[in-house]
Amino acid sequence: MANQGRTPKTMKALVAYSKDDYRFEAEYPAPECGPDDIIIKTEACGICAGDLKCSHGAAMFWGDEVQPSWVKPPFIPGHEFFGRIVEMGENVEGYELGDRIIADQIVPCGKCRFCKDGHYWMCQPHDMLGFQSYNNGGMAEYVRYPKNCVISRVPEDMSIEQALLVEPYGCSKHAVDRGSITNEDIVVISGAGTLGLGMITYARMKNPKQLIVLDMQDARLEKAKEFGADLVFNPGKCDIDKEIKALTDDYGCDVYIEATGHPSSVIQGLTITRKLGRFVEFSVFGSETTVDWSIIGDRKELDILGAHLSPYAYPFVIDNMMKGNLKTKGVVSSTFAIEEWEKAFDYASGKYGDLKVAFTF
Known part of the structure; x- marks a missing residue:
């Protein structure tokens, strides 16, 4: 034929x-x-x-x-x-x-x-x-x-x-899934660009105990609230470590998802994640990032999780966009x-x- x-x-x-x-x-x-x-x-x-x-x-x-x-x-x-x-x-x-x-x-x-x-x-x-x-x-x-x-x-x-x-939200879904979020978790998503917003609207479906979003642009933080964030903070205008510790009895968040691609967001995440917490790295970085690895091992015993692409995600994303579940x-x-x-x-x-x-x- x-x-x-x-x-x-x-x-x-x-x-x-x-x-x-x-x-x-x-x-x-x-x-x-x-x-x-x-x-x-x-x-x-x-x-x-x-x-x-x-x-x-x-x-x-x-x-x-x-x-x-x-x-x-x-x-x-x-x-x-x-x-x-x-x-x-x-x-x-x-x-x-x-x-x-x-x-x-x-x-x-x-x-x-x-x-x-x-x-x-x-x-x-x-x-x-x-x-x-x-x-x-x-x-x-x-x-x-x-x-x-x-x-x-x-x-x-x-x-x-x-x-x-569909493609960026598929990546967002995979990153959130890597964090194994439950309804008892306090979750911080760093970055409210397209990928971060996809993470926020999907993480909202997981019904976490609290969903907190960080971004340096106030307009994006407003969008984050519209898409399901409970609380938003601008790291340029407040002490994020102090704010998160105050909300968590000084322990830190359970899950931190890094979606900015900026080295400072990585260091920030390792600082505010609790002992035995989960850190998910999604971004593509333009420069090298240096961190104190003793935080990951000796001090906190963190789970460090990468997230790449959008496996098996498109059908779910398409279906839930059409149903209005994903904003x-x-x-x-x-x-x-x-x-x-x-x-x-x-x-x-x-x-x-x-x-x-x-x-x-």
Whole structure:
């Protein structure tokens, strides 16, 4: 059977040729559809903090004297995207042209020990959409989903603003789940950006004893209260250690989730978490963080937990967004055409007060 549908030969795209060379291309080659592939026409694509750090040349992407380059240019950035099927390979089953779909960021190999035992998000090759030339991302009119993509359906009546948040909220859910929150826990979430807000609205569903949110921007703290925070504090305006200790009989919080990517938030978290508490680290950092490790071991015996990507999260997030359990109103703050990518990246930095900035096609 021949390929179903047809993709144009060229498309508009943002292309990263090197860390210092990002270009808008008006006629970049569109993806070709292999027998196991799906091609979607992109509806929208969010800009992640990781996309910004990559465009700024961060070593974790481009490598340095310690680590090799992980990205493989030229590539099209973007992993927070979704769209409609316009072409399918002859071996693809279960989908029809026009179906609205989204895929997990990682493209699992299906062969390594992590894929085989169900931990696909930690796949050893670790190829992700939007960072390699053979897995181009959503900052383009068309995207190819290869065979191993983990695909979820996007409801027809889901708004673009909600669908744009499926990927970040999936990451938020996984981070909160790593904290094993119960209704007896006092939880602190540090950072009320897009990911932090996703954590707040999901953590609210866990019914913790108290949900406390920290952020340096008062406008974000107001949004945190709207999304379910019981208490909010601005670390720039008060002594967080003193405030949290006063609320917890001088013990500290049970769970601290770090979602700022700033070294000071890590030190703050280790300080205000109680003995035998749980510290969850989600962020991508732009610089090294130094802490007193004796706090983790000898003094407090803390559980230090990492959180990466959004395994098995999309169906839950989509369902609960549609039911209204996960709040999304006002998180997507600005949208741009792909031709305006420089302005969009500038806005995505948050310097103008934006939360989630996205491209629409």
